[in-house]
Amino acid sequence: MQSIDPVGGLxxxxxxxxxxxxxxxxxxxxxxxxxxxxxxxSGQTVFPRFYWQARDSRGGDYAALGAVKAFDSLTALHTDIAALSGYGGEQPDYVGGMAFDASAPGWQHFGGCHFFLPRIELRRHQEEVLFTLNLRFDDRCPDTEIAQARACLNALLEEQSLPYLSPHSYQREDSPSKSSWAAWVAKVTHPDHLCHTPKVVLSRETRLTTPETPSPWALLSRWQAGAVDCFHFGIQLTSQEAFIGCPPEQLYRREGQHLMTEALAGTTRRVHDALQDERLAAELLADTKNTLENQCVYQHILTQLEPLAHHAHLGEAHIVKLRSVQHIRRLIHAELQDGVTDQQLLETLPPTPAVGGVPRAAAMDFIRQHERHQRGWYAGVVGRISQASSDLAVAIRCAHITPGVMCLYAGAGIVAGSRPDEEWHELDAKIADIMSLLGMG
Structure with missing residues (x-):
């Protein structure tokens, strides 16, 4: 941190x-x-740590450190938002996320739900960085609150350069294996299964073991440089575990009662030749299997929003081009009913059909019965919530990092017409960016 003593100023x-x-x-x-x-x-010793850059990067990036208060349920979070709003004035941002399936075994330090009100926030907008200390006096002794805030300020360290990402050797193991994957796809696409469950999103965990664990913050920095039009996030609740990612999919963005969400499903690869790349995009939009996959997603979202919104508008299908793949996307805008909260939205929308399936209950049952790896927060939710607005991403294109182990995750929507080999190659395409950063692309 290089300035005229901002810590002293605070x-x-x-x-x-x-x-x-x-x-x-x-x-x-x-x-x-x-x-x-x-x-x-990266240079701090205080936890938790959180980083966020919205998909529209013109809003700048954001870092949070330390917790004034933490919440392990949406009910507790909503109660706190309501309690602080009663005092009027400024309202805080809460950051964190949720697991894909709170009922399933998860990662060691990442529970089913974890949001926190940060003690320290840094917000960059254009060339200016604002350094904020958060305090609350509604439910605690003022002297204790000030002492804890001062202790956090005293623990802050100077900015450091990110560690160099040196090449490492990795041992790779995929779960499921390719043969098990083919068997799963065959089950989902069997006519007897399709008649009651037209879509299941199956996932794969690619486990990389290495003698040296790369810095999650250095890896995220390299990753985000090539992941334009994506969200960028990182969260560390302890020094032993990190979750980072550059997801392209928005769960929702809420400004007051206006909600923006999307159906992002249907995938094909990117190629260097511009004409062939456009040809692949046109084929994707016209493809029956991929169109069905996207349709399953947007129809389900519209059905979920019906009791929560006055009306919802579905946009035209268009192509989103990422570095290694391209997707079909349809934007959805809705005006929420008065009184609809983020708690209701987060109890209704995730897991979306783009990461779970349709109908949700049947797809989730299939996933629980067959997947042996722990999804944890992969395909869950990550982002920011406040009384006035919220911005949340679906936590895909991500990496879960623990000492000596990095787990990468990718999923594919299995519908009528899905072929095991093609879907397996789609999984590889979805992790290609980070694999290339690790020297394995």
């Missing part, structure tokens, strides 16, 4: 905070000079 604001202002939620903010928010996060 300490001064803390010291001069009047007793009359010690109520509800308070932000103390100053400007600072940070070249790389990921480098700043």
């Amino acid at each position: 300490k001064h604001q803390l010291d001069t905070l009047s007793e009359t202002s010690r109520k509800g939620f308070i932000r103390l903010t100053t400007s600072c000079q940070v070249d790389c928010l990921l480098g700043w996060l």
